[in-house]
Amino acid sequence: MKAQRLVSWIIFAFGAAYFLLPLIGTVEFSLRARRGVYSLDAYRNVLSDPQFRDTLTYSFVLAILTIVLGVLIVAPTAFWVRLKLPALRPVVEFITLMPLVIPPIVIVFGYIRMYNTSSALPLLGSATGSDILLMCGYATLSLPYMYRAIDTGLRAIDVPTLTEAAQSLGAGWITILARVILPNILTAILSGAFLTFAIVIGEYVLAALLNRPAFGPYMVWMGSNKAYEPAALAVVAFAITWMAMGLIQLVSRFSKQTQARR
Amino acid sequence: MAFIELRNLQKSFGQTQVVRDFSLDIAQGEFVSLLGPSGCGKTTVLRMVAGFEPPSGGEIVIDGQDMTGVAANKRRIGMVFQSYALFPNLTVADNVGFGLKVAGVARAEARARIEEMLGLVGLAGFGARYPFQLSGGQQQRVALARAIAPRPRVLLLDEPLSALDAKIRVSLRSEIRAIQRELGITTLFVTHDQEEALSMSDRVVVMSAGRAEQVGPPHEIYNRPATRFVAEFIGSLNILSGKVVDAATGRVDTPAGPVTLGRALTLAAGAPVSLAIRPEALRLDAEGEVAFAVKVADSEFLGSVVRLRAVAPGATPLSVAQFNREGRALPAPGEAATLSVDARDIVVLDG
Numbered sequence: 001m002k003a004q005r006l007v008s009w010i011i012f013a014f015g016a017a018y019f020l021l022p023l024i025g026t027v028e029f030s031l032r033a034r035r036g037v038y039s040l041d042a043y044r045n046v047l048s049d050p051q052f053r054d055t056l057t058y059s060f061v062l063a064i065l066t067i068v069l070g071v072l073i074v075a076p077t078a079f080w081v082r083l084k085l086p087a088l089r090p091v092v093e094f095i096t097l098m099p100l101v102i103p104p105i106v107i108v109f110g111y112i113r114m115y116n117t118s119s120a121l122p123l124l125g126s127a128t129g130s131d132i133l134l135m136c137g138y139a140t141l142s143l144p145y146m147y148r149a150i151d152t153g154l155r156a157i158d159v160p161t162l163t164e165a166a167q168s169l170g171a172g173w174i175t176i177l178a179r180v181i182l183p184n185i186l187t188a189i190l191s192g193a194f195l196t197f198a199i200v201i202g203e204y205v206l207a208a209l210l211n212r213p214a215f216g217p218y219m220v221w222m223g224s225n226k227a228y229e230p231a232a233l234a235v236v237a238f239a240i241t242w243m244a245m246g247l248i249q250l251v252s253r254f255s256k257q258t259q260a261r262r
Numbered sequence: 263m264a265f266i267e268l269r270n271l272q273k274s275f276g277q278t279q280v281v282r283d284f285s286l287d288i289a290q291g292e293f294v295s296l297l298g299p300s301g302c303g304k305t306t307v308l309r310m311v312a313g314f315e316p317p318s319g320g321e322i323v324i325d326g327q328d329m330t331g332v333a334a335n336k337r338r339i340g341m342v343f344q345s346y347a348l349f350p351n352l353t354v355a356d357n358v359g360f361g362l363k364v365a366g367v368a369r370a371e372a373r374a375r376i377e378e379m380l381g382l383v384g385l386a387g388f389g390a391r392y393p394f395q396l397s398g399g400q401q402q403r404v405a406l407a408r409a410i411a412p413r414p415r416v417l418l419l420d421e422p423l424s425a426l427d428a429k430i431r432v433s434l435r436s437e438i439r440a441i442q443r444e445l446g447i448t449t450l451f452v453t454h455d456q457e458e459a460l461s462m463s464d465r466v467v468v469m470s471a472g473r474a475e476q477v478g479p480p481h482e483i484y485n486r487p488a489t490r491f492v493a494e495f496i497g498s499l500n501i502l503s504g505k506v507v508d509a510a511t512g513r514v515d516t517p518a519g520p521v522t523l524g525r526a527l528t529l530a531a532g533a534p535v536s537l538a539i540r541p542e543a544l545r546l547d548a549e550g551e552v553a554f555a556v557k558v559a560d561s562e563f564l565g566s567v568v569r570l571r572a573v574a575p576g577a578t579p580l581s582v583a584q585f586n587r588e589g590r591a592l593p594a595p596g597e598a599a600t601l602s603v604d605a606r607d608i609v610v611l612d613g
């Protein structure tokens with residue numbers, strides 16, 4: 001019993017060290033911008049860099065738009081599959097897994113081939129067009145997570161009966177989705193949204209190859225041009241991601257409480 | 263003209279036909295129950311009326327309007343589900359007001375209507391609560407209020423009481439009936455509980471394997487079952503299988519002895535026939551027109567009712583139910599006794 005606990009602790013310590021040591025190393029390094037003493041200079045430099053703010057804002061806005069697009073695509077689809085085509089569920093689930101198998105580089109080359117300036121739909125010819133493509137790419141990358149999150153949310157409610165109840169009260173499909181289904185899977189949507197957020201903030205390949213000023217390429221650019229700032233930037237990015245994860249935890253705990261009361 | 267006309271409704275899921283040739287006319291303001299064993303197609307009929315399932319054949323006409331191709335949300339039909347199906351994210355008031363909001367009713371008017379509905383179902387003051395803060399019975403009342411708030415033309419209820427415990431079930435059943443009468447709303451009620459169907463309905467439709475076996479007022483269904491299925495499904499019954507001896511005078515030979523019905527039978531002499539007798543039609547004396555000499559097997563005293571199991575000649579079991587009356591001596595087990603029944607209380611079933 002005691003030995004077993006000791007073994008568990010050792011494994012835990014090993015795992016913690018595995019994750020924490022590089023992090024501690026990065027934090028420690030990021031604090032050494034000034035010779036001889038620890039300082040927050042690197043952070044000051046990063047946070048005062050207008051490009052940092054611009055790229056982070058850009059990615060932030062794009063993340064929000066991606067989430068909206070993702071929910072608009074996934075929620076009605078998952079709802080419809082659950083309601084009318086339950087036999088197709090495994091197929092749809094498999095399709096949503098494709099982005100995990102196909103590398104983003106393939107997607108982006110496809111985009112470049114299909115939407116270049118000499119194509120029928122020259123989206124890449126303008127900044128807005130490229131932004132739209134980037135958003136679509138991000139929505140694709142986050143599809144597996146968004147679909148799973150929303151489908152799990154739908155499983156927790158009686159979709160067919162609630163839908164029929166709303167129908168008998170005169171509601172059409174849009175009303176049913178907006179006023180009955182979505183509000184009842186809000187926590188699931190939020191967890192999908194946070195995962196999407198984390199993906200978009202850190203993504204490099206799509207943004208770099210579409211040549212958009214996103215946070216991912218900025219991090220990489222920093223890494224190859226500065227000494228201490230990349231470490232500080234990594235810590236900031238890490239903090240943002242973990243805040244997203246923390247929010248998922250909070251939200252799901254909150255939802256568990258309401259379910260327990262139910 | 264009937265308010266709801268169901269004409270030769272058919273429904274198949276793949277190869278299996280679930281509803282066959284189902285026809286029914288329902289008058290305005292009538293309360294009709296669909297009663298039948300599990301899987302006989304009651305819910306399917308209801309869902310076709312509601313517009314959730316398209317019929318494979320036949321017609322549904324409501325108020326002179328053919329419902330074929332009319333979407334469920336355009337039919338103005340209120341529905342109450344066994345599982346309540348309240349919207350968990352909305353308060354009781356918002357649940358009841360859902361249909362009003364969809365219909366674009368002005369806010370002040372909607373609020374008044376919600377209050378009225380909640381008052382009607384006895385939940386005034388519960389508007390701010392959420393469904394999970396209510397008991398099952400209260401939730402089902404909210405569901406009823408929600409269904410009738412937008413003034414639907416028809417109310418459909420699919421086993422609304424079967425998830426509730428016995429006591430609430432009985433009280434809610436008379437409440438539903440009272441509300442239905444007050445609003446005069448045409449109602450189709452699905453249940454597999456015969457007591458529910460018999461006590462609430464203007465007319466009962468007994469269903470079996472997707473067909474309407476018999477349609478009629480409760481007393482007729484109970485006292486004059488048209489088919490063997492209805493007779494056996496509703497209440498309990500003593501069955502004597504025999505052979506027709508003389509069709510004109512209604513003489514039938516049964517193992518328990520000869521029976522003369524005193525009315526003509528449509529069967530030929532020699533044809534097999536079953537005679538059904540309700541336990542409460544059998545009397546513990548020889549006053550009835552048809553008498554049986556029996557041996558009492560056992561008797562049960564149930565307060566208001568006395569139950570007797572007896573064996574007639576040919577090892578035919580007969581069960582008797584009589585109201586308890588003081589001073590009446592009950593035959594003891596093992597004793598010989600005479601049971602009798604009025605000939606008109608004997609129901610003739612084919613085969």
Ligand SMILES: Nc1ncnc2c1ncn2[C@@H]1O[C@H](COP(=O)(O)OP(=O)(O)OP(=O)(O)O)[C@@H](O)[C@H]1O
Binds near residue numbers: 301305306307454
């Ligand atoms: N969507 C469906 N697909 C295939 N078969 C179905 C479907 N819905 C119902 N059935 C079948 O149709 C038959 C009748 O079902 P229905 O739900 O109408 O019965 P019911 O009389 O309401 O029974 P219960 O009292 O158990 O509710 C059942 O055998 C059922 O398996």
Ligand SMILES: [Mg+2]
Binds near residue numbers: 305
């Ligand atoms: Mg049913």
